[in-house]
Amino acid sequence: MTSTPEYFRAPADWGPTDGKGFETADGAGHHGHAAYQPVLAAGSARRKELDELITRYPTKMAVLLPALWMVQHERGWVSEEGMAEVATVLELTPAYVKGVVSFYTMYHQHPVAKHFIQICTTSPCNACGAEDVVEAFLKHTHCEELGNTSPDGKFAVIEVECLGACGFATPVQINEDFIESVTPARVPEILAGLK
């Protein structure tokens, strides 16, 4: 038996460990070994968008959050290469950019499932049965546990702090979509709409 603790080992389904990582939709590879495709290359649509944003602020650094959003929209997450690219464009250091990325919970620092399901379980929703909604999502997505990705790689379920729709308990955010008044009974129908 190896003495490596379970949580240090890459899961068996993480693909080949030949240094190439495994393929993602954008061809970049999850381990970042495959060439990173720039999002903000000079002349690209995103770069033009960013340059336009910069004119709205007195400093270049102010568009850091919007630039990171662009990377996440294009690549699904913010890799170290993505941070480095943003740092170069905005004349910051990669370490500084990582410091900012790690502060905000909505930037993914690792690839996430296709449908990233966030369920509000803060007190007001909790009192209205949010935990039952969590359980229903875990069951129907086969994620079993919070933070896990489902075996088919499509879903991940996490609890999230107040989504600001407490009167419409329980709100659920799936990627950029916001669904109100979710009950356990509605979960199968919601998931069916995602596939």
Next chain:
Amino acid sequence: MGYPHKSHERESVVLSRYFGDPEAATLDGWKKRGGYVALQKALSMSPAEIVTVVKDSGLRGRGGAGFPTGLKWSFMKPGDGKPHYLCCNADESEPGTFKDREIMRWTPHALVEGCAIGAYAIGAETAYIYIRGEFTEPLVKIENAIKEAYAAGILGKNAMGTGKTVNVWVHRGAGAYICGEETALMNSLEGRRGNPRIKPPFPAVSGVFAQPTTINNVETLVAVPHILNNGAEWYKQWMRADNPKSTGTKLYSVCGNVQRPGNYEVPMGFPFKDFLYDLCGGPLQGRQFKAIIPGGISVPIQTVAEAEASLMDYEGFVANGTMLGSGGVIIFDDAQNLVKQIARAARFFAHESCAQCTQCREGTAWTTKILERIVAGDGSPDDLDTLLEIGENMTGKTICVLSDSCATPVASGINKFRGDFEALIKKKKVHMVPAQVA
């Protein structure tokens, strides 16, 4: 307007009048409903005149602190040669509060207009609306409204043909409760981690980009066009005869275990008991209200008897031992494990602490651990005193009030509902301890 319910006859609907009306979100629809008349008027007035009207109206900040808006605006010294900025705080993340979300969803132009007037009044050419990252639908609505306003010449270098520059931009956050704190918001806007700053310097002296800045809540700014259109006296029709310090209407978000959750707009000084039973419909079938938090989860929790005696304005809630806060009314009924809900609230703060100050970083984490231990049936009789002591050390000792906000519901919960905590502790699990062998 109790969206998603129909407006109740006892509401005084001003800001929420067009909730649920999709046409109000478009520029044409908003103009038909009297939109941008106030901005036109404001641009023909001097900034000082606008500040005077807002001061006279008695409008106070709706984000939680209740600072007089006109006074705040008057701190912005005209002609100091520096660029001024207006930040609109749309980072609504206080659990129990969802009024700004509805304002931005249904009436985004109302906010654009309020921001434009506010910016002009404080001598700023640019206003930034800092919206929380999770509000995807309100974000789209606001972005569209801004685009429409620029295309129609309402915003820009020659706003409404007056030759004055008014820019309004929206800036999306990325998931951090603390960015609703005004100095953290400014840091985040600048592209930094959202750590609150030490005050002084106050934002009016050195705010965003180190320039004089005013930060106002969404609901505050949305009230301004109405005040300009109708006058300060009109706004003061909504107040208690014996309390001229709170004026106007206030939006309350009602959530938790109640018949009709949603937003309600009532005049200052409205009796809370009528609000709970008449407007919100009282408790669910076969249940009883147990505990009520009237102003977002950061304010003291109350028993039903205490809460019912409140009059709904800044002074009324304070006189009764709690606070108006952000107007997020959270109701727990007798079917809830209150200790569990308070523990969940503490976990929220532990998660959202920026970890800058020791008292907050450690205090929120330990409070959560102890409370969750009690909920799991592993509490000890000393725990409650420990929690109160930790809470004391978390209050008034940090850069911002997140730490205090965590201590408040815990301390008030223990003081008001000590029996609930003790009942859980008494049910303590028995752990087998191996006997000591000599």
